[in-house]
Amino acid sequence: MDSEWVNTSLGLNVIPFHPASDDQAPVKKQLELEGDYAKVFEGHASVKQEAAASHVLTEELNRISLENKKLTEMLAALCENYTNLQSHVKELMITKQQSSDQNDLATNFNKKRKPDSEDYSNIGLTSPGTNTETSSISDEEYPCKRPKENINLKISRVYVRTEASDTRLIVKDGYQWRKYGQKVTRDNPSPRAYYKCSFAPNCPVKKKVQKSAENPCVLVATYEGEHNHMHPETRAEVTLIGSISPNQQLSPLSPSMAKRTSPVPTFSSDKNNNLSPREIEGAPPAFQQFLVQHMASSLSKDPNFASALAAAISGRFSDQPRMGNW
DNA sequence: CGTGTTTGACCCGCGC
């Protein structure tokens, strides 16, 4: 994740050397402590001064331990909040998908034709800030969907946020695609582009890309089939946030990739598929909170984070001119 | 010159 637009500082103000206001008691104490340090280190320390210095250091150590404890508690709380929120979002998505599945089935039964038609009316990026969403439809769900030979064809959809003015029907997923057709469909003014996977000569995977009729900011990529080769890149540019339902495949890239792709949200540097700082600022507070919690959770799980945090804290000590000689 | 895209024509399944 790009730290450029996300302030990962927890604002603990472990050592508030730069007070915002004068009436803060800890700040006063800190200034007094700094004064003590100055006295201790400026001349020839007597035994009395050494004792005082020792006392000051002990106090400081206690204070840091307390801050460390607070930090740990905060991280634990953040992780707990994130877990709760994640399970809540999952429940909502499952509920929503079940209801939309029922609607789809009812709609398809009432339609004269087109059991295969992509009904994009229920795209509605379910979680705030979701820039892609995937779903997968097995042929068991739509038995009349495909000819007999494709009865086991796996189909998945990927929703990619894009610029409404961007007319290119391109979804960067790491694979190499060759466009073989484009067609304007009846129920969508935006043309649909047809791609075949050209990474492997005999790869059967096809992809259809079309803008959502409801939301021109959303590109809908429909993948059909499974790649018979490895993914060319370890990290695709398409991002996945959120899951659809337990019986649906999580497939940010392709049906085959779903087997080796973690459902944990991933973030990439592709500006077309990720939220810009402006989008983050404009996002609902709940989503901003979600992002913060996700980052906190990720950071807390990262073993490097603890050492980096410790280094940062110790760095702030050593950065102080009066304490730099330790 | 090789590769990828465009686009009109054609094919095929489905409903009437």
Add this chain to the structure above:
DNA sequence: GCGCGGGTCAAACACG
């Protein structure tokens, strides 16, 4: 059988 609409083909074209 006919018309509709989605999917595919392939020649022409663009580009590096």
